[in-house]
Amino acid sequence: MTPTTIETRPIRSGGLKLWLxxxxxxxxxxxxVALLALNGAxxxxxxxxxxxxxxxxxxxxxxxxxxxxxxxxxxxxxxxxAGATLSLVNVAIVVLMEKWGGGGAAVIGxxxxxxxLGLACGVINGIVxxxxxxxxxxxxxxxxxxxxxxxxxxxxxxxxxxxALFWRTYGGRLLGLPFVFYVLAALALLLFLFSxxxxxxxxxxxxxxxxxxxxxxxxxxxxxxxxxxxxxxFSALAAFCLTGDTASGDPLVGGKMTLYSVAAVVLxxxxxxxxxxxxxxxxxxxxxxGLVNSLVFFMGTPSEWQNxxxxxxxxxxxxxxxxxxxxxxx
Amino acid sequence: MNAVLSFLKRxxxxxxxxxxxxxxxxxxxxxxxxxxDQVLRLLIVASLLGIVAAGQNVIILGGREGIDLSVGxxxxxxxxxxxxxxxxxxxxxxxxxxxxxxAGAFFGLLNGLGVTLLRIPPLVMTLGMxxxxxxxxxxIRNGIPSGRAAPGLSAFVTQPLVFGIPGIIWLWIAIGLFxxxxxxxxxxxxxxxxxxxxxHAAYMAGVPVRRMRIGLxxxxxxxxxxxxxxxLGYSGSSFANVGEQYMLSSIIAVVFGGTSLAGGxxxxxxxxxGALLLVILQGILTTVNIDESGRQMVFGATLLLLMLFYGRxxxxxx
Numbered sequence: 001m002t003p004t005t006i007e008t009r010p011i012r013s014g015g016l017k018l019w020l021x022x023x024x025x026x027x028x029x030x031x032x033v034a035l036l037a038l039n040g041a042x043x044x045x046x047x048x049x050x051x052x053x054x055x056x057x058x059x060x061x062x063x064x065x066x067x068x069x070x071x072x073x074x075x076x077x078x079x080x081x082a083g084a085t086l087s088l089v090n091v092a093i094v095v096l097m098e099k100w101g102g103g104g105a106a107v108i109g110x111x112x113x114x115x116x117l118g119l120a121c122g123v124i125n126g127i128v129x130x131x132x133x134x135x136x137x138x139x140x141x142x143x144x145x146x147x148x149x150x151x152x153x154x155x156x157x158x159x160x161x162x163x164a165l166f167w168r169t170y171g172g173r174l175l176g177l178p179f180v181f182y183v184l185a186a187l188a189l190l191l192f193l194f195s196x197x198x199x200x201x202x203x204x205x206x207x208x209x210x211x212x213x214x215x216x217x218x219x220x221x222x223x224x225x226x227x228x229x230x231x232x233x234f235s236a237l238a239a240f241c242l243t244g245d246t247a248s249g250d251p252l253v254g255g256k257m258t259l260y261s262v263a264a265v266v267l268x269x270x271x272x273x274x275x276x277x278x279x280x281x282x283x284x285x286x287x288x289x290g291l292v293n294s295l296v297f298f299m300g301t302p303s304e305w306q307n308x309x310x311x312x313x314x315x316x317x318x319x320x321x322x323x324x325x326x327x328x329x330x
Numbered sequence: 331m332n333a334v335l336s337f338l339k340r341x342x343x344x345x346x347x348x349x350x351x352x353x354x355x356x357x358x359x360x361x362x363x364x365x366x367d368q369v370l371r372l373l374i375v376a377s378l379l380g381i382v383a384a385g386q387n388v389i390i391l392g393g394r395e396g397i398d399l400s401v402g403x404x405x406x407x408x409x410x411x412x413x414x415x416x417x418x419x420x421x422x423x424x425x426x427x428x429x430x431x432x433a434g435a436f437f438g439l440l441n442g443l444g445v446t447l448l449r450i451p452p453l454v455m456t457l458g459m460x461x462x463x464x465x466x467x468x469x470i471r472n473g474i475p476s477g478r479a480a481p482g483l484s485a486f487v488t489q490p491l492v493f494g495i496p497g498i499i500w501l502w503i504a505i506g507l508f509x510x511x512x513x514x515x516x517x518x519x520x521x522x523x524x525x526x527x528x529x530h531a532a533y534m535a536g537v538p539v540r541r542m543r544i545g546l547x548x549x550x551x552x553x554x555x556x557x558x559x560x561x562l563g564y565s566g567s568s569f570a571n572v573g574e575q576y577m578l579s580s581i582i583a584v585v586f587g588g589t590s591l592a593g594g595x596x597x598x599x600x601x602x603x604g605a606l607l608l609v610i611l612q613g614i615l616t617t618v619n620i621d622e623s624g625r626q627m628v629f630g631a632t633l634l635l636l637m638l639f640y641g642r643x644x645x646x647x648x
Contacts, residue, residue, distance in 0.1 A: 080578070133645070134637045135591050137397070141578045142637065146630025152623035214646040221646075259399075259457055266454050273395075273451070304472035308465030315458030322450050 025281035027324035028268045031317060032284050035291035043298040057171060057180040059290035061086070061242035065257055066264035066282040067191070068234030073265050074200070075227045076207035076274025077129060077136045081144035082235045082261055083254030085121040088147045089114045089239035091155035094162050094249030102163030115236050121147055122232020126225030144258070151251035158250035162243050170244025183241065191279050194230075203227045207274025264289060266318055269325040276325075288317060341588020341596075344639050345603035349610060356614045363617055370495065372613050373606070374487065377502035378564065380605035381557040382576045383583040384505055385550030387601045389452070390584055391513075392546045393526030393593025399456040400441060401554040401580055403463025404434050405573025408558025410470055413477030413567060420482040430555040437463065438551025442544030460577070467571065479562045487563035498560050502602070505553075509598035522546065527594030582633065583608055588640060607636075 020026055040047040065082055072079045093110040100106030125143055129136045172179055194200055202223045205213045214220045242253065266272060267288050268281025292313045296306050356363035382401050389396040408430040415429050416422030437459060444455040486497040513519040524532040525539050533539045554573070561572055581591075586604030589596025611632060615625045 128634060132638065134634070135585065137591065138578075138582055138585050139634065139637060141582070142630050142633035144630070145626050145633065149623045149626030149628075149630060152621075152626060156621070156623065211646070259460070262453075263457060263461075272453060304469050306465075307468040308462065311458070311461030311463070311465035314461050318454055318458045319444065319448055319450055322454060323448065326449070 024269050024276070024278045024325070025284055027321065028281045028284035028288065031267075031320070032287050032291065035288060035295060039291060039295050039298055042295065042300075046294060046298050053178045053180060055287075055290055055294060056184065057178070057241075057245055059286055060180060060183060061238045061245060062257060062260060062264065062289065063283050063286040064187070064234050064238035064241055065254075065261040066268070066286040067187075067279050068231040068238060069261040069265050070268075070270060070277050070279050070282040071200075071203060071230040071234070072136075072227050073270055073272060074203040074207050074274060074277040075224050076210065077224060077227065078140065078262065078272070079125060079228065079231050080137060080140040080258055081121065081125060081147055082231060082238075083256065083258035084144035084147035084151065085118055085232055085235040086239045086242060086254035086257060087251055088121065088151040088154070089118050089236045090243050090253055091151050091160075091249040091251050092117055093239065093243060094160050095154055097163050097166060098160060102165060104165065107163065107166050111240060114239060115233065118232040118234075118236025118239070119229050120232070121235070122229040123225060125232070126228030129228065130221045130224035144255075148251065148255070155249050155251050158248065158252070160249045162247050162249065167244050167247035170241070187237075187283075195279070199223070199226055199230070204275055204277065207277075209275070260289060261286075263314060263318060267314075267321045269321055271325060285321070289314060292317065341586075341640060342600045342603055345586060345588070345600060345607050348636065348639070349603060349607050352607070352610045352614060356610065356617065359614065360617045363614070368613075370499070372609055373499050373502075374496055374564065375613075376606040376609040377498050378557050378561055379576060379579060379583055379609060380502055380602050381505060381560065382554050383580040383587075383601050383605050384509055384598060385553030386580040387509070387584050387587070387589060387596070387598050388522060388546050389550050390581075390589055390591060391522050391526045391593055391596060392543060394529055394543075395452060395591075396526075396543075396546070396593055397452050397456065397581065397591075398441065398547065398550045398554075399453065399577055400437060400459040400463060401550060402571075402573040402575070402577035403460045403467070404437055404551050404554035405558040405561060405576050406467055406571050407433060407437075407463055407470075407573075408555040409562040409572055410467065410477075412483075412559045412562045413479065414470075416477065416480040416483065418478040418480060420480045423480050423482055426480075426483075427559060430559050431552050434551035434553070434555025434558075435548045436551070438548035439544065441551070442547035445547065446540040446543050464571070478567050479565075483559070483563035484566060487560050498563075501560075506598060506602050513597055518542075518545075523594055579608060585640060586636065 036047065045051065065086060068082050069079060093114040096110035096113055097106050100109060121143075125140055128134055128139045128143060132139075170179055170183075174182060202213075202218055203226075205216070205218060206220050206223050206227075210220060213223075239254075243249070246253070262272075264285035265277070265282050267285030268278055268283070270277035270281055293310055296309045296313065301309050353364045353369075362368065382405060386398055386401060389398045411433055412426040412430050415426040441452070441456055441459055444450045444459075445452050489496060491497040491500060513522065521532065521537045521542055524535070524537055525542055529539055554576075557576070558573060565572065583605040584596070584601050585591065586607055587596065587598070587600030587602070588604075589601060611629065615629055620628070
């Protein structure tokens, strides 16, 4: 797994700084390890193979969504419709799988449709923001309302179950290992391949200085649209993980996840202004949110205080993430 | 001709024309939509949004990617604080106002300190604060029964006060005049534009940028608190997360008012029209007989379409 950062010159002195520059997700990794240790201290059981697998399969959707968000943030944009895209793909694949009988072919066909749907949502966002030149925050909020409307049209009320084949596979084991580990490995491979593509470098160049990128001859509008398309793709993957975890369709399920995905990107050490991002950091950022939530639970916080303590902890980690990230970039 | 065109391109004029068009459309879709009673009801709803948008407006004007995502949380918090402090008694209105303003200013102060002293981007800081506020709501709601609005407050929001117009609309007009005066006629207002268009130049010219920015976040918190109080009067009792809807719609109202998200350009008069425009659009969608999915699709698409009328970004030039 390589961080998607462009090589920056001049080369700086100091071992730690060099390390941070090569692996900008290190602060996020330290936070994750610390949270794991705290979880273990409060409840040794929480570090068991079983609970870690459970944590991973629950938060895999948020991990995917955070990575989706990272690609648009790279180009200095933001996507407030990522959660709505997730909801739309979630209900669409559940309805399609049910309609096609719930067999193996139905599952694969529905997932292909889901990927195309996610890409389409991403391209719509890209056109609206990059080609029509609307402001990303408000424009993607408007598209999120539109996508939610489509999701409600596909499935007016939550509750249609996904076929057993789908969620049994996601929550089950393959060759003795939990299936979610294969998902993680596939994700790592995918991220590695993407980090080698020209597109990621182009996204970062656009995010770093749009005008300069344009003057270098980059097709800025096209690059930004591709960034949104990538975001749509990973939102669809997030929808698959969510469907595997919840085993049902819900047209409003993703709404609350959008802002968490933005938070995860920041927690991972990426700059929201663009030009400096790390997908591995975003993965760790999403895990941080999951670990904070489980830590607050295992600490024995009274139930009515849990949300408050979670909110406070995430605010503090967010601030730490911003400060550490700035240290690295300075 | 050019003068006419440039007049027509002014955001406030666009918003007013769109409002007139939407009222006409609403009236023809369901007769009675543009009647005096209905328009007053729309104005009450718009004033709630408009008051939140006033705070959002100054933050956005102040630039440096200024945005306040925590307003929704403050609105909810203020509604629940007010409900508990007054608990259905008119005598509790004044303490409730003071408590709400204090809470709004406090969370604004925290936002401002994070943004200035720690230089956390406003989006991140206020997003984190939103999480804290939502957690706080759960704590309060579990500990104390949510209170009721005092009859005096409900009357102020929903009943005619002077010339047949409810007090909250007068309050909104007063806030509009206050904002216009503050932004155009006071040093503080001019400094908002100064830090919004070029923070460094403003700093060099001796503007206390940090204190200004903290002040802006406190203003935003207090406006959200006032809106929360009025929202309690409108609905009678506070319920879960009443303020959430205001988070992004307040930003849209500001954008529809012609204020650029980049900061330093715009004003509040346009935002008032923007808030009204948004509320009328939602009003039309609730009167026409389509199901929720169609309503959301039309709403989203219309928002995009309306945004095209306003400032689009500049095309890239070599």
